[in-house]
Amino acid sequence: MTRDLSTSVQYIKSVGPKRAQAFNKIGIITVEDLLHYFPTKHLDRTTILNSAKVAQHVMNGYEGEVTIIGKVVESELIRYGKKQIFKVKMKDNAGFFECVWFQGIKFFKDIFNANDIYAVSAKPVMTRYGNLQLIHPDFDKISAVESEEFLNTGKIIPFYRISKELKSTNLGDISLRKIITTVVEEYADLISETLPQNIIVKNNLIPKKTAIKDYHFPIDNNSLEKAKQRFKYEELFFLECLVALKKVRMKIKKNGIKFNIHPEPIKSFIKNLPFQLTQAQLKVLSEIRKDMESKEPMNRLLQGDVGSGKTIVALIAMLIAVSNGYQAVLMAPTEILADQHFKNIHSLLESTDFNIALLLGGQTNKTRKTILNGIAENKINIIVGTHALLEENVEIPHMGFVVIDEQHRFGVAQRSKLIEKVISPDVLIMTATPIPRTVSMTVYGDLDVSVINEMPKNRKKITTVLRSENNLPEIFSFIKERVKNGEQAFIVYPLVEESEKIDLKDVTSEFEIIKNTYLDDTRVNLIHGRMNWQEKETIMEDFSKNKFDVLFSTTVIEVGIDIPNATIIVINEAFRFGLSQLHQLRGRVGRSDKQSFCILVTRDELIRKTKRKNFSLEYLSPAEIERYKSQIRLNAMVEHNDGFKLSEIDFKLRGPGNIFGIEQSGFPQLKHADIINDTEILIDAKNDAFNVILNDPNLSSSENQIIKRQLKKNYYTSLKFSHIA
Numbered sequence: 106m107t108r109d110l111s112t113s114v115q116y117i118k119s120v121g122p123k124r125a126q127a128f129n130k131i132g133i134i135t136v137e138d139l140l141h142y143f144p145t146k147h148l149d150r151t152t153i154l155n156s157a158k159v160a161q162h163v164m165n166g167y168e169g170e171v172t173i174i175g176k177v178v179e180s181e182l183i184r185y186g187k188k189q190i191f192k193v194k195m196k197d198n199a200g201f202f203e204c205v206w207f208q209g210i211k212f213f214k215d216i217f218n219a220n221d222i223y224a225v226s227a228k229p230v231m232t233r234y235g236n237l238q239l240i241h242p243d244f245d246k247i248s249a250v251e252s253e254e255f256l257n258t259g260k261i262i263p264f265y266r267i268s269k270e271l272k273s274t275n276l277g278d279i280s281l282r283k284i285i286t287t288v289v290e291e292y293a294d295l296i297s298e299t300l301p302q303n304i305i306v307k308n309n310l311i312p313k314k315t316a317i318k319d320y321h322f323p324i325d326n327n328s329l330e331k332a333k334q335r336f337k338y339e340e341l342f343f344l345e346c347l348v349a350l351k352k353v354r355m356k357i358k359k360n361g362i363k364f365n366i367h368p369e370p371i372k373s374f375i376k377n378l379p380f381q382l383t384q385a386q387l388k389v390l391s392e393i394r395k396d397m398e399s400k401e402p403m404n405r406l407l408q409g410d411v412g413s414g415k416t417i418v419a420l421i422a423m424l425i426a427v428s429n430g431y432q433a434v435l436m437a438p439t440e441i442l443a444d445q446h447f448k449n450i451h452s453l454l455e456s457t458d459f460n461i462a463l464l465l466g467g468q469t470n471k472t473r474k475t476i477l478n479g480i481a482e483n484k485i486n487i488i489v490g491t492h493a494l495l496e497e498n499v500e501i502p503h504m505g506f507v508v509i510d511e512q513h514r515f516g517v518a519q520r521s522k523l524i525e526k527v528i529s530p531d532v533l534i535m536t537a538t539p540i541p542r543t544v545s546m547t548v549y550g551d552l553d554v555s556v557i558n559e560m561p562k563n564r565k566k567i568t569t570v571l572r573s574e575n576n577l578p579e580i581f582s583f584i585k586e587r588v589k590n591g592e593q594a595f596i597v598y599p600l601v602e603e604s605e606k607i608d609l610k611d612v613t614s615e616f617e618i619i620k621n622t623y624l625d626d627t628r629v630n631l632i633h634g635r636m637n638w639q640e641k642e643t644i645m646e647d648f649s650k651n652k653f654d655v656l657f658s659t660t661v662i663e664v665g666i667d668i669p670n671a672t673i674i675v676i677n678e679a680f681r682f683g684l685s686q687l688h689q690l691r692g693r694v695g696r697s698d699k700q701s702f703c704i705l706v707t708r709d710e711l712i713r714k715t716k717r718k719n720f721s722l723e724y725l726s727p728a729e730i731e732r733y734k735s736q737i738r739l740n741a742m743v744e745h746n747d748g749f750k751l752s753e754i755d756f757k758l759r760g761p762g763n764i765f766g767i768e769q770s771g772f773p774q775l776k777h778a779d780i781i782n783d784t785e786i787l788i789d790a791k792n793d794a795f796n797v798i799l800n801d802p803n804l805s806s807s808e809n810q811i812i813k814r815q816l817k818k819n820y821y822t823s824l825k826f827s828h829i830a
């Protein structure tokens with residue numbers, strides 16, 4: 106048989122049709138696929154100790170994890186009343202040791218047979234009887250030959266994930282390793298290079314063939330590291346090629362609008378504002394202005410913490426556009442927020458001739474028709490709305506400028522849907538969610554970034570406290586005191602109605618109780634997402650006009666809502682909310698020169714636990730880990746006011762796999778690189794990729810054919826967005 110990478114795995118020695126089927130189920134069809142099925146971990150000889158050494162370490166107070174390789178001597182099931190313990194006695198060349206299990210006994214019982222050789226890893230302990238013991242260790246089976254080789258030659262042994270399907274064909278660690286050994290020996294040489302030579306040299310990468318061999322069977326740690334490095338780089342390089350292609354396409358393919366800056370209406374508008382713009386706002390404005398004056402379409406991300414004053418910046422940019430005869434659009438994630446923007450802009454524009462309209466989902470047909478006609482006839486200059494703007498029949502013939510507020514609430518697809526409606530407006534995307542640099546280089550890599558890194562001068566730091574439900578009476582009297590001074594408060598709950606499933610406070614019933622008890626002499630009202638649009642509008646309008654003092658609400662008020670006179674936000678069942686959500690909610694206060702307060706209310710037991718620091722996560726159940734994380738979140742809120750700091754903590758709690766925006770971004774999943782920790786590789790890959798694409802946007806030069814081929818082969822769907830597909 107000819108050796109060919111597209112050979113079916115079925116023909117590999119000791120695979121056959123049945124196992125081939127199991128491989129197919131996890132996406133491995135060909136020999137080439139199997140070559141790319143990499144180990145999830147390696148056992149490194151240098152980390153292995155013999156049992157006598159381990160015992161010595163434990164005596165000396167060592168508390169870390171160890172790995173021992175040993176042979177199973179015997180196993181026994183011990184009963185203690187209702188409880189059972191499964192104990193495996195093992196030995197290595199230095200002595201005996203034990204592994205014990207308290208759970209999953211049925212499963213382990215059939216695995217450890219006499220004379221099997223295992224590598225076991227755990228934190229070691231000494232029993233009362235002086236036996237070395239590993240409790241619930243990680244374990245990997247290795248063959249006698251391997252263990253011999255391993256100890257004598259220092260080979261590093263790979264371990265692969267073995268799916269249920271593979272297991273059911275009797276495939277274990279040892280047999281899979283054998284199959285992959287065969288494949289690597291016979292086929293790895295056929296793998297061709299996928300990166301241009303100059304890039305390989307520049308980044309000191311190893312050839313693809315070598316990388317594949319070394320990833321499976323490295324001679325030492327260094328060669329394993331080099332192999333991983335090569336795959337990380339390659340993955341990030343092609344990802345950044347996609348980003349660069351997207352960015353280039355935006356810039357070259359479409360003709361943007363060259364706006365003229367008429368200084369007069371803008372200047373007087375700024376002069377008439379009740380405050381002075383901050384330096385940061387002015388800097389960002391000049392960046393936006395440069396983009397607007399240029400012929401290339403703008404694609405800019407405006408980042409600024411909650412309350413930093415993004416809206417006014419966007420509005421000024423919109424004014425530039427409409428004073429050039431174009432229409433400007435502002436899309437907000439919720440109806441309440443859209444309505445607020447609409448009312449603000451409306452009053453700010455009172456002295457001008459510009460017309461503004463609000464477009465929402467729940468409007469009557471008649472209203473909607475009038476608005477749509479006005480837009481079509483270019484009588485309406487500024488259109489504010491929700492995703493209702495994306496509907497088919499909304500046509501905005503002179504759309505020249507688009508603002509997307511709180512972009513993290515929209516998917517990437519929605520963003521491009523709006524923009525693709527016309528040729529090429531300038532686009533400003535606003536977010537209060539801080540984005541780490543590595544993420545803005547990938548998910549948002551096609552955008553230019555502006556940052557408002559300064560708060561308006563008059564602001565005082567919001568005081569954030571953590572309180573128990575038992576403190577609620579005091580909290581209500583505190584609110585009453587403040588209300589007497591003319592200030593207002595939000596009281597937030599996680600649910601609208603009582604739920605049978607979850608035992609959490611809900612806004613409707615709590616509202617009924619509290620308005621008749623603690624706050625019976627205070628003007629209160631209620632808002633939640635199940636109300637219809639008119640009801641919500643009236644309530645928010647009344648609240649902003651200070652017609653009542655305390656607003657009970659769900660998280661419908663989470664983003665963007667601006668009631669500068671509100672100085673207290675009470676967040677009930679605060680442990681339920683994510684960190685960025687808590688920070689957004691807190692951002693509803695602290696929007697004036699008055700001292701504001703954020704009161705996080707949670708259950709008593711959670712408060713007591715938060716005081717216990719530094720206990721190990723390892724022995725906690727998933728529910729306990731969740732609780733522990735919510736304690737970290739609550740403490741972080743009390744400690745930090747800065748959104749950037751909080752998002753850092755949030756990223757750590759979520760782990761790299763869960764970074765916001767990546768899943769929705771339409772980019773391929775990363776298998777090798779970790780976007781938070783592989784920053785240096787990412788920066789290199791990005792620079793190289795942008796270099797290539799900016800110099801050769803169609804990838805037509807002969808040296809770039811290798812890149813083009815690779816992109817077409819592996820990233821076909823992502824290439825939809827580019828012009829080389």
Ligand code: ADP
Nearest residue numbers: 380381382383411412413414415416417561667
């Ligand atoms: P966000 O960035 O969270 O969207 P907003 O744009 O809603 O913030 O602004 C928050 C509040 O601060 C608004 O009431 C706005 O009028 C006010 N504001 C904006 N810029 C300034 C400034 N330079 N000085 C004082 N207040 C400002």
Ligand code: MG
Nearest residue numbers: 415416510665
């Ligand atoms: Mg805002």
